[in-house]
Amino acid sequence: MKEKKISALALAAWVLFGTAGASAQSEPNAELERLAAHVRTHPSDYEQTYAYIRLATELHDEAAIGALERLLMYNPELGRAREQLGFLYARIGAYQSAVFNLRAALKSPDLDAAQKARIEAQLPDLEMQTKASRFSGSLQIGVRTQSNAAYLPSSGLYDVGGVQTLGGVTGRQSDANTFEHAQITHDYDLQNQRGDVIETRGLAYATQQFALPQYNVALFSVSVGPRLGLAEIAPGLTVKPYVAGSASLVGNLNYLNTGSAGVSLRQTFGGRLVLEPGFEWTRLWVNSASSPGSNTQTVATIATGDVFTGSLGGSLRIFDNIRLEGRAAFSRAEAYVATQATSQFDVQAMLRVEVDPPLAEMPRRWTIAPYARFTQIAFDIANPVLDPFRARRDDAWVYGLALDAPITAQLGVSGHLEFLRNDSNISSFKMQNVSLTFGPTARF
Template identity: 35%
Template sequence: MHSTLNVAWTGRSGDARTSRARSLLQAATRASALLGLSCLLLLGAGAPASAQQTAAADADPEFNTLFHESLKRPADVALAYRLAARATQLGDYEAAIGVYERILFYNPKVVRVRLELGRLYYRLGAYESARAYLQPIDGDGMLSPAEQANVTAYLEEVERRLSTNQWSVYAQAGVRYQSNANYGPSSRIVIGDDVAALLPPSYASKADGNVFGLATVRHVYDFGNQRGDVWETNLNLYYSQQFDIQRLNLGFVEANTGPRFALAPDALPGSSVRPYVLAGGISLGGASYLGSYGAGVSVYLPFSPYFSIEPFVEARQRDYQNSVDYPTAGFQSGGMWTVGAGLFGRITEGVGWRARIAYNDADASVSWYAYENFNADLALPVEFQGLWGVKRWVVIPSVGYSYYGYDAANPFVSRFIPRTDDQYRVGLALDVPIHEQFGLLTQVQYTWASSSLPNYSFDNLSVSIGPNVRF
């Protein structure tokens, strides 16, 4: 039977706090990636829109039946509406546009057809064509108040996207509760110096809440050439203030900037390559904790409305700083390589999917802080008609997995057992629009981890709510 020792943790408190901080930082890193993913879902300003549409409708029996019937009855407007709606559901916007324009040929005064054409051209990224259909019906008395508001919102967005300088902003403020805010181990029986130890209460898991604010800002400068080349800059900001555990107050800032060049504008419209540089920093407990800088390159390939991929490779230098709360943080300094990909697509008209996979290889000043890491996250945004508002509500279920394998055993914990972690997470978010630009976002996420060392097994329930804004 293992003996249980009530150890005096002061001799290794710096290393223990650094381990807890690293667990927190890993969670923050994953959160920042998920934050970026969620913001892209809510902003609709992720990878560039693709002008290439597949003829997926050709394989759909219902579409084929409606298509052949419409050839026999070209003046049947009701049938044409059904055909266009089916093409839109299948993601074949070009087919839908062809049908709606045929309706206009027979009846050029149908205002709602012009509205649908404006929407479809907007989804294709053909903003000038969208404006050509929407401007003449702005203020038309045949539209309902909700439809008129929709036209106005589209026109404002079109003008913004046609500008040489294009800005997108998503921001949220709110409150969050966590059942294990410090990512303390599931059990107070841990390992120290290769023997069982009783973790002091100050290091055990502890619930806490915080107030937080976050923002994602995106700027695109359009060079105005025929290829569609732009300069793209992204800025991510986050800060949380704990109610109780002040050493966990977390600040995060990171920016990347670089050109996005059209890759194959004729063979694969919308494809691009983007080299970029990046820099960022993290504060923890009110003190500087991490500074990083580096560079990367990504390639965006929009194969169809159902599947696009943006692989990337990135290298960065990470410089950790010691502080009163984290006196051994500096030992984590070193370079890190990342290889990964963002994946995007749509399942149906109202259901999309977004995923991110990444592999990290991180060096450190001491071998037991160096690690390799694999992350995978998947989100399925589902739009539906809510209880109020002109915009559809969005519910986003998500799942994720992370693996951490450290290069060597930590002698302060165990000289014989290197640390390996398997972390899992499931989440659910609900974005409720209150206005065209304002909403209320509620998120619930449960995270749990198993580890080769009991010190790092934990679980945590996080619940947050707060207003958001996007423009």
């Protein structure tokens, strides 16, 4: 009976979404067929040929490449067509062909300086794809302001041993800080058919608070692991075992160190959808010397112990310039201190909308990205320091809007405005924080 219900549900879903999707797709496909038939017999009808190229590009149909090659046989100097062809080759992963055509486009007299700048902005990344050792990175420095940098409870109330009382520190302690954020990526392509790559990722992040130096943070992490192709099992499938480590400082003292090992799968479906399930084990070491010993250390959400995380990441390209990315994870934290053992659920989503910048001279697209995050932390047992009869549970909501605005090929500005609300059944942790982060960026 249950199976029948599931089948009925699946059928209903297929009817609702499958057929709707099919009918929505059939219209442009029919138009593509019409255009294909027309330009096949009228190859010099350029208006229709360009319409054909535009639609085929939108539908990720490689017929666009054939049509562009044809136009270039008529006139090899068509810089815009050559540029389009180069980027289409890049999209299918034929990087040598992409680089060849983009370099040729740069020599075309058809293209003005702004158009060439757009090609020049992309070309180094594509040229890098043809090499075995690929190194890239980004750097941002900037300023962040926070309305509640000390994460004080909104009400000023604390739960202490089950008694709700005014806290030792009152008021919101707003603050600003400078920050530095560097991400470094190195891929070593093993140059085999599977596309195996040894991926190394590095992150350095640091903040310097203006008024609350005890909350200065420095965070360093690195991960390394091979990404192995599994096309024999399924086209577009890769697996990545990896190890990772991190160290962090708070108030200029070592606070948290981690070591991790994990494995993730990545499956690409037709270039539109990417799913990435993974599992990770992490050992956390909280350095108690970073703070005078106190039983209130057990109220920290980060605790020495083991954390096991199962996750599913994903990215869905809705249109050429709109992409939805997200990640859901469940973590089980087996802290060494029983009162710090938790189960954590985390969901993140971001809608990335790429738009043309306001000036033609700006070679890269800008990204406007609303995002949200929900995190639930449920502690296993009550902590007597807080409340001997209630186990803490926090529901944290984050809403934000990010902007990435490249100005030149390498330099730009980026920032995000974010609202955090943490609902907790313990007064001490009910809080809100509004932050604004902004600063110049560089990429290489």
